[in-house]
Amino acid sequence: MTVGRICQRKVDVVHPDDSVRVAARRMCESNVGMLVVLHPTDAALGILTDRDLAVKVIAVGLDVDATRVADVMTPNPRTVAPDLPIEDALAIMQAEAVRRLPVLDADRNLVGIVTLDDFLGLLADEFGELHRLLDKHSPQVFRRR
Numbered sequence: 001m002t003v004g005r006i007c008q009r010k011v012d013v014v015h016p017d018d019s020v021r022v023a024a025r026r027m028c029e030s031n032v033g034m035l036v037v038l039h040p041t042d043a044a045l046g047i048l049t050d051r052d053l054a055v056k057v058i059a060v061g062l063d064v065d066a067t068r069v070a071d072v073m074t075p076n077p078r079t080v081a082p083d084l085p086i087e088d089a090l091a092i093m094q095a096e097a098v099r100r101l102p103v104l105d106a107d108r109n110l111v112g113i114v115t116l117d118d119f120l121g122l123l124a125d126e127f128g129e130l131h132r133l134l135d136k137h138s139p140q141v142f143r144r145r
Helices: 020-030 049-057 086-096 116-137
Strands: 034-038 044-049 098-102 110-115
Touching: 020 034, 020 049, 034 110, 044 049, 044 098, 086 098, 086 116, 110 116
Parallel strands: none
Antiparallel strands: 034 044, 098 110
16 A cells, blocks of 8 residues: 555645744644645645744744744655555654655655554554454454453
C-alpha cells in the first residue's frame, strides 16, 4: 500500500507572510496542530506546528501580530511522494523523529499529508478485519463468554 492511498487530501495551509496570529486562528478553527506553509505558487515551503508557536513565539514573548509565519516555521520539511510504500514513510518518520509528512506530486505540488494517526487508523482497520475473519472461520474458539 502507498502513502497516496492513506494520506489526507484536505490539508490546512498558511502563507509565509501571514502573521502567527492568523496561523494560530486557522489551527484553532480547523482543530489541527500543523499547517503546511505554501509559497504563493503553491509550492510547499515549510510546516508550522502548534509547538513552533508555543516555543518560538509565546515562550520568548514575540508579538503574534508582527511575527510572520516565515520567521518561525520549520523550513524545507521532509516530504514524500504519493507512490511511496507506507513502510518506507514510517521508516522516514522514525529516522527523522517526525509525526507528519507532506505528500508532494512529481511537480512538487502539495497533494496531501500523511500522519502517524493515518497509520494508526490503518492498523485499527486491519486488526478489525482480522478479528472478523477469525470470528467467521473459528466461531467456537474465539467467542467471548
